[in-house]
Amino acid sequence: MSMIILFPVLVALFFLLVHILAYTRIVEHLHICNSTRKALYFFLFVNMTAILGYVASRYLFSPPKLLYFFLSLSIGVGFVLFMGIVLYEFLRLIQRLVPFQEEKRRFFKRSSDIGFLALGSTYIGAGVLEGSKEPxxxxxxxxxxxxxxxxxxxxxxxxxxxxxxxxxxxxxxxxxxxxxxxxxxxxxxxxxxxxxxxxxxxxxxxxxxxxxxxxxxxxxxxxxxxxxxxxxxxxxxxxxxxxxxxxxxxxxxxxxxxxxxxxxxxxxxxxxxxxxxxxxxxxxxxxxxxxxxxxxxxxxxxxxxxxxxxxxxxxxxxxxxxxxxxxxxxxxxxxxxxxxxxxxxxxxxxxxxxxxxxxxxxxxxxxxxxx
Structure with missing residues (x-):
């Protein structure tokens, strides 16, 4: 397979795996209501679709600049999800190893879930801000x-x-x-x-x-x-x-x-x-x-x-x-x-x-x- 085809295929497959793991290893384990879980599932679906659009735009078409911004931002979200999977698995390991009482365990789980979502949002915002600066x-x-x-x-x-x-x-x-x-x-x-x-x-x-x-x-x-x-x-x-x-x-x-x-x-x-x-x-x-x-x-x-x-x-x-x-x-x-x-x-x-x-x-x- 030529480099022209291999590179976008590998990018797409990597992020598809990341999104699947993000849902099965994070979203399904968050202490959230069903409507919020469905919203996060929809977000993951839309972001993965945007990544495919980004990859296609590099080779097949040129979207308007505003649309391209959001398509390219989806790659950043994908990277955050990748790091989030690693971090969340680490938090789950702590929850299993530390001998919390059940009530404290639930409190720690809810707090870490909220902090995890807030940290991811802040990370993306800070990255976009720095990326917008002049060289x-x-x-x-x-x-x-x-x-x-x-x-x-x-x-x-x-x-x-x-x-x-x-x-x-x-x-x-x-x-x-x-x-x-x-x-x-x-x-x-x-x-x-x-x-x-x-x-x-x-x-x-x-x-x-x-x-x-x-x-x-x-x-x-x-x-x-x-x-x-x-x-x-x-x-x-x-x-x-x-x-x-x-x-x-x-x-x-x-x-x-x-x-x-x-x-x-x-x-x-x-x-x-x-x-x-x-x-x-x-x-x-x-x-x-x-x-x-x-x-x-x-x-x-x-x-x-x-x-x-x-x-x-x-x-x-x-x-x-x-x-x-x-x-x-x-x-x-x-x-x-x-x-x-x-x-x-x-x-x-x-x-x-x-x-x-x-x-x-x-x-x-x-x-x-x-x-």
Missing amino acids: AVHYVDIDQKRFNGKRYTIVQISDMHIGGLIDKAFVAKSVAAINRLNPDLVTITGDLADAHIDILKDAVGELRHLKSRFGTYYVVGNHEYFHSIDDTIAYMKELGIHVLENSSLKIDDFYIAGVYDLAGYRADTHIPDIYEAMWGIPQDASTLLLAHQPKYIDYLEGFTPSLILSGHTHGGQIWPFGYLVTLAQPYLKGLHSLGDNRHIYVNSGIGFWGPPMRLGSHSEITCITWS
Whole structure:
């Protein structure tokens, strides 16, 4: 099964299981009246239907923006239900293990049920509020003493996920914010769009207005493989953006290189190749590598880029899912030393995937001073 079909199918099946468990393990055990139980059952049914609508809207149709907001919010509700199942099972375990008197047990059950519902509602509200905030500019100083006192300003964005709520106006605002930083170069580290590029040309086209001394450089992320990666690459080149396809070039006193995403191994196309990307770069040269996923550091095959810029993780996007991300990725967000005067920076993403929510993370534009 191709990645284009497999990904939405897995998403739909995961959330279907979550909703079934939410009803059988939570709703059926709540101390509530039958009418409230029926209302919660109806809510679960509507939310699962909205999730299917969200998945379909990514591939089959483009709903009005307000409708898309509620469709995407259903994904966030699904995540809350998943965490709720874990939490509720923990509360039930406590109720069974602690030797309460029956009256106190019923009181604890009613109190925990009310608190559980209130906590879930607050969690969703806080996540939506944080997700609605403008991307923050995060300034990072990386002093590697490489350029005899010269300093380069690099602006990085990642994981914009254009499509749905991330529209032309959002991209235009982001471009204006980046241009105000007066960068030497701009880097885009993947997951740019979440639909076929033909649908998103007006929004993606705003990137042609990016201004910098040495231009804009782009590598694909895993989501580009879901929506005709070749068409996306071709359009980015039409915009005058440098697409790094296992390739490199020299910029002033350093080289910049970029690789395809690790998703290429599963898709069996556009496979990352560090040997090809670093070909012709002197071993002692200062090198900036763009690789969408932080775990690409495990595929460097002995090459030692001076600075690696990555994204993919969204900084966890919604707490506590960052802990799950760290099971697959070596770094969640921010600047990390790789030893020997080398670093990797992991951008938390300027956009979001799924629900318009963030909690414990923020959308960012990174302004790096590299020296």
